[in-house]
Amino acid sequence: MVKAVVLGAAGGIGQPLSLLLKSNPAVTELGLYDIVNAPGVAVDLSHIATPAKVQGYLPPDDGLKKVLTGADVVVIPAGIPRKPGMTRDDLFKINAGIVRDLATGIATTAPKAFVLVISNPVNSTVPIVAEVFKKHGVFDPKRIFGVTTLDVVRASTFVSEVLGDLSLTTSVTVPVVGGHSGVTIVPLLSQSSHPLPSGLQQSTVDDLINRIQFGGDEVVKAKDGAGSATLSMAYAGAEFAGKVIRALKGEKGIVAPTYVNLAADKVGGEALKKELGKDLEYFSAPVELGPNGVEKINGLGKITPAETVLVKAALPDLATNIEKGVTFVQVPKL
Structure with missing residues (x-):
């Protein structure tokens, strides 16, 4: 029995994400929450012939508490989308407050749930969730994840395009480390399961790295002010949630890049800090x-050497993003 909950279920990411989770046979109960339309989305999805029972809730009558009761996995795509000319950092002022309030609900109702944060800027919103959990005395670094899977999905797709064979997209895997915005996104192309051609021009490699790092801008521009990466993000979110659910149910050997608190694995975390x-x-x-979340980092x-330069370039922004999230929760509201 697995209960998955989507907070922000009526939005551009939330609706397709909820559809994909309803399609996952491992999900037996699906709870949807948003400030509008969540019950309607739930009824719509409930007509789909898969096992998950679906219920939707709004803020009145303790809707957040009701949807979170008994939750095993909570996915948070809530917040405003990015618009042309807007960076992920620009989203912070609005989305930080949304995430803080939702995290408070999780901490008080479902503190043992796995929390998967999609709301941007992820580099800052994950620390916000962690700090809220700390304030409530329920923080477990093994159970809070920033979903960076879209960067991995983009890397796999774009590498396949460079290789000239889109049929490879389901088999190409490229580790992506760092964070989830701009230069903090570091694709390790040297570790791609399908190496790039040795004779490839450096300019082509540089363009590929830039496209992986700033693929979100490509979508925002193409949608011409009508939204950001919603469908691809929903796909990526469902992919990562599926892996978490499989691990929760006991499957071994599942490894995925994800933005986590390095205290989740003290040995691995400290070793990584030394590398960085x-x-x-x-x-x-x-x-x-694993069944308890993070097993090993x-x-x-x-x-x-070129990837080392990219990693070093990511660190200052990451440190600033993390501090912004931590400070947002620690500094009292005026």
């Missing part, structure tokens, strides 16, 4: 998942 040469509290790295592995 910086005492960061959060970082996206390949993580082995893996290091960067063998990376090229």
